[in-house]
Amino acid sequence: MNVRTKSVAVIYALVLILVGVMPGISNAAQLPDFTSVVEDSSAAVVNISTTQKVKHERRGFPHGMPNFPEGTPFDEFFRRFFDEEQRGPGGQIPREYDAHSLGSGFIISKDGYILTNYHVIRDADEIIVRLSDRRELEAEVIGSDPRSDVAVLKVEAEDLPVVKIGDSGKLKVGEWVLAIGSPFDFDHTVTAGIVSAVGRSLPNENYVPFIQTDVAINPGNSGGPLFNMDGEVVGVNAQIYSRTGGFMGLSFTIPIDLAMDVVKQLKDVGHVTRGWLGVLIQDVTRELAESFDMDKPVGALVSQVLPDSPAQAAGFEVGDIITEFNGRKVQTSAALPPMVGVTPVDEEVPVKVIRNGKVKTLKVTIGELPSDEEIQASTTEPGSANDTRLNVDVADLNDEQREELGLKGKGVLVTEVKSGPAHDAGIRQGDVIVMINNQNIKDAEHFREVAEDLPSAKPVAVLVQRRDGPVFLALKLPSE
Template identity: 65%
Template sequence: MFDRYRFVGAICAALVLAVSPPARAQLPDFTQLVEQNNAAVVNISTTQKVAANEQQMPEGLEIPEGTPFDDFFRHYFGEGGGSDGQPSEAKSLGSGFIMSADGYIITNHHVVKGADEIVVRLQDRRELVAKIVGSDKRSDVALLKIEASQLPTVKLGSSEKLKVGEWVLAIGSPFGFDHSATAGIVSAKGRSLPSDNYVPFIQTDVAINPGNSGGPLFNLNGEVVGVNSQIYSRTGGFMGLSFAIPIEVAMQVVDQLKASGRVSRGWLGVQIQDVTRELAESFDMKKPQGALVSKVLSKSPAEAAGVQIGDIVLEFNGQAVDTSAALPPMVGMTKVGEVAKIKLLRNGAIKELSIKIGALPDEEEPAMGTAEPDAVPLKRMGASVADLTPELREQFEVPRGGVLVYGVNPGPAYEAGLRRGDVILRIQDKEINGVKQLVELEKTLPAGKSLAVLVQRRDGSIFLAMKLKDEKQ
């Protein structure tokens, strides 16, 4: 006999099973991962002597100890003492992890920068004085050494295998709270930050705070895939954006620091920028992509290989260059002396060049002039310009051609981003030789079309996209 109640019950049970989440959708258990790796994570405290004549804490300003801004103010103003003529001390905290049983420790450059004494505290509460084997500002990686043996170590993994959305865990000492574990997911890969062009950061939403710097970022296999380095914050504390140095980048730096105490990076000798939608239009590109060359440095590998201003690098050694931020890490991790292949777009045609990679030189601060010569107005652009004197050429590092922007009014030039003090070097494919030539050229420029304007600034060369409104104004 047909039992409709039993039939309906069976159907309901089947539906429940069909909509129930699978076991793999459950949240991960990090307990074993933490137990296995806690002992290899260390607390790092540094002390720096501050001379009595250095700037002290502003009068009336008190920063409670342990706040997000504590390290910042202690670093720049000391402990607020020194009024009696005696030197004071600035202290800071960070994290690190043991990479070898004989005492080599990885941390951040900014954790140990300028330190007179570095103390490493282990999980068993031993405190050992560490020495700096080497430290690299550009990657924010430092290698320390303590005198100890048979130490617990971490297992290194691969950041290249990480996927966006994958679970990761950090262990460190936020605000001095040793061996704090926080978890989250990978938010993005290959992030470029304004001050760190040579590191393709891993972005996560793991809670990272002051004191976490230099600590390890683990995957679910218990392997270190990154070194926690920076946070994006408007308050000084965690806001959901954390950045870690990929372990491959860190280990390449560590190997060089261990071998020679310094880091050598690949170098092309170009200044680059992103291709915006307007610039893509000016170069007749279907979509924005690649790294636009705005300057080729003299006697550089790029100059020797024939790279030109206005070239757009699309590939480096077979790897696609989608944005300008993608190129520096690729070049930086290439061995000095190696021959690299680049594919670029020049005047609408694809070209391939071979470049022998050079060594990245030390940073130098360019000079800046203040002279103000007579200016000539450019009515269509809404700017006034002047010829460069020999002194200005030396100060702006412009050996030939170019005109100095003396003033900018509301209009096309201002909307494009042109500013007082810029030097206009080129418009589209026309090099600017002087004010007289530019005045005549302005009359012939088309309206309603984005024009690529190359300018020289204190911090380098850059292309701007300018669109003139009409030809008669």
């Protein structure tokens, strides 16, 4: 091979190499640049720190030690002994202490309105907002909505930097987004990722269609903004899924459209109203779809129609499968509550259901969502009660149960005990509550009425009947 041929071969090889490299260079040039978004928006992101006065609660005795009746000599002796480890300077046990928490927020108006999460400022006695220029201002709570986890704060200041509000309804899966917040109190930390899913439902969060991202969110990011590439806020960072307490690639954000609707209602009327249909629903499984002669599992299956609800007035029936609400497809049961929640109260909307294999359209006038307590009362079976103060479920006793336990009087059967005052007092599933605070319990409804009137922060006696005999327990509700 002569010199000319070698030169041509080298040039040809270089061309091939460049052709192979060019796509990589092109792709690198297309990677997003977040600097302009950060420069334009970070000044409107704030750090939020709260202080809460927490009353000192004495610890229980170590495992294996008996619990003596409060006020007895043995109780006093052992409490003095075990409280030594809790004593502070001077040998005194503090009656209360300050609990601190951190979060983020962002300014939505020049005159000092700030948007954050409800859980960031919940039960706070003092809220301090730190601005990007290092100013620290005390904030007041204008309003909050626990159901959507949104809160509105106000600081006394003027001409503040504000964020641009975007349209979360235009977000697409795969789109780049970034968050600015204060994870672990590191102010103005920027993290980026993509939208992983939209309209995501989470357990116990029925009215928020979350945006799921893989943006790194950690403690302290809560309440901070999620931006799109145009520098517009599209959501409020709220939750992470984690088995360790740290970021695991699953972050959940409240859509800004929903959050701003909450803000408007809180500023205008001081509370939030949501649409209400009045049905209990569940997913349609593959087996259920086959039993209903459906081609595939889709929709929300009605398992209960609540009394005096819009659904009852519109003629909904147990077994109806809701497939479309106000022109929007209902793919799963989790998709329905957010659709209903954002529908204005008193608006009439069409709802398509499958009933006995046929499609039927019902017209329903949406009502206002009641409180959780009212919903629980309406979903409770006759002869039973759910008490949220004690966190216990009870039911009336039948004659067979009374005879088996040797009961002549009334009383209610404990069907479930959750974490709370009843559990702490030693009440267990299967117990029969005969008396509370010197009042003989007649039935489940009477139990609920008595429980509502129990005093806080004061022990009351509860008489329960067990198979091995009656026993008194001391029940104490926390201070309200």
